[in-house]
Amino acid sequence: MLSELQVLRAGNVFDGVQTRGPGMVLIEHGLIRDVDFTGAAPPEYATVTDFGAEAWLLPGLVDTHVHLCWDASTDAVAHVTNGDPGTILDTARNAAATALRTGVTTVRDLGDRDYLALALRDQVPPSRRPEIIAAGPPITTRGGHCHFLGGEAEGADALLAAVRERAERGCDVVKVMAGGGSMTPGSSPLHQQYGPADLRLIVEEAHRLGLTAAAHVHAADAIGDVIDAGFDTIEHFTFMTHDGAGLRDDLLDRVVEQGIFASLTLGGVPGAPPPPPAVAARIDALIDVLTKVIASGARVVVGTDAGIEPGKPHHVLPYALMQLAELGMPNRDVLRSATTEAAEAVGRAGRKGVLGPGADADLVVVGSSPVADLSALTDIRAVYRAGHRLPGN
Ligand SMILES: [Zn+2]
Numbered sequence: 102m103l104s105e106l107q108v109l110r111a112g113n114v115f116d117g118v119q120t121r122g123p124g125m126v127l128i129e130h131g132l133i134r135d136v137d138f139t140g141a142a143p144p145e146y147a148t149v150t151d152f153g154a155e156a157w158l159l160p161g162l163v164d165t166h167v168h169l170c171w172d173a174s175t176d177a178v179a180h181v182t183n184g185d186p187g188t189i190l191d192t193a194r195n196a197a198a199t200a201l202r203t204g205v206t207t208v209r210d211l212g213d214r215d216y217l218a219l220a221l222r223d224q225v226p227p228s229r230r231p232e233i234i235a236a237g238p239p240i241t242t243r244g245g246h247c248h249f250l251g252g253e254a255e256g257a258d259a260l261l262a263a264v265r266e267r268a269e270r271g272c273d274v275v276k277v278m279a280g281g282g283s284m285t286p287g288s289s290p291l292h293q294q295y296g297p298a299d300l301r302l303i304v305e306e307a308h309r310l311g312l313t314a315a316a317h318v319h320a321a322d323a324i325g326d327v328i329d330a331g332f333d334t335i336e337h338f339t340f341m342t343h344d345g346a347g348l349r350d351d352l353l354d355r356v357v358e359q360g361i362f363a364s365l366t367l368g369g370v371p372g373a374p375p376p377p378p379a380v381a382a383r384i385d386a387l388i389d390v391l392t393k394v395i396a397s398g399a400r401v402v403v404g405t406d407a408g409i410e411p412g413k414p415h416h417v418l419p420y421a422l423m424q425l426a427e428l429g430m431p432n433r434d435v436l437r438s439a440t441t442e443a444a445e446a447v448g449r450a451g452r453k454g455v456l457g458p459g460a461d462a463d464l465v466v467v468g469s470s471p472v473a474d475l476s477a478l479t480d481i482r483a484v485y486r487a488g489h490r491l492p493g494n
Pocket residue numbers: 166167168211212406
């Protein structure tokens with residue numbers, strides 16, 4: 102099957118860790134066979150695509166927090182709650198296609214309805230969608246944050262059953278609403294939904310079954326419980342207070358020491374409507390918290406929450422990465438965060454987010470240097486998923 106060897110060449114390569122000079126990536130059977138920077142000629146039998154001296158080859162991007170079933174409309178909650186399953190599956194299919202066109206070759210879906218992200222993964226071949234790492238409906242309290250997605254469970258038996266059901270259905274990650282949220286009537290980001298014992302139980306069972314565990318949480322006390330429980334990623338991590346946001350240094354230190362991923366919620370497309378009131382009222386305080394988290398050396402990855410509101414359509418990730426840079430992270434570290442680091446956060450270290458032998462052949466080609474200017478990520482020349490070039494770009 103030697104004739105299946107593809108070679109991609111470009112004047113610049115970012116391999117997921119560092120920037121390299123001119124190079125070529127050898128792809129066979131959907132995997133990267135090798136990456137070469139010696140200037141050697143490609144094998145004669147290979148099919149060669151040369152993107153030119155100005156182009157950059159990068160690993161496909163990873164978004165650690167999306168909602169494929171949500172349509173990014175002004176009434177996304179009503180859509181995902183009331184739509185029939187076929188309609189919601191269409192929404193998810195379109196969302197996945199949009200993400201892939203944007204160069205997002207891996208998404209972690211942290212809240213669907215009726216396990217429709219898994220249905221989508223089964224229906225669409227890998228080369229025509231991003232890799233989908235799915236949580237199913239988030240586990241939440243009765244009437245709690247996002248209860249309308251169907252993941253209500255309280256008490257040890259019900260929580261264990263909920264984790265086991267997700268594992269049996271093929272989920273990769275368990276998502277828990279450790280605290281409340283502002284999108285759900287009657288809920289508040291300051292509410293604590295589960296106690297320390299429940300959180301520990303969920304994480305232990307998820308890990309025992311080979312799943313990772315992600316916690317949605319905003320308020321400091323609940324963040325402390327989530328750290329104690331051993332979650333792999335903390336979603337949002339805003340340290341929201343009654344009238345603002347205030348970092349707790351002791352908790353940030355523990356996140357740094359334990360190597361827990363802080364999955365920060367960033368990104369809004371240009372011209373987006375203002376953020377929801379709970380965020381808008383706290384914006385300066387939130388920026389202060391996020392800036393300190395980024396400067397702390399914590400393992401920061403970006404989840405956009407794509408789908409939840411009009412400012413967050415499913416092509417929002419490049420704008421979130423530009424925002425991460427504005428908050429103080431150097432561009433090269435931003436690229437590492439959205440590739441190797443994010444891949445590890447979602448449980449795909451070595452397979453995603455890296456250009457190296459044995460990794461999945463998920464790549465993005467952009468027209469200029471994203472190290473010099475991250476807006477290059479909106480100048481997509483080609484996207485490859487599992488070795489297949491996406492048609493139309
Ligand atoms: Zn979310």
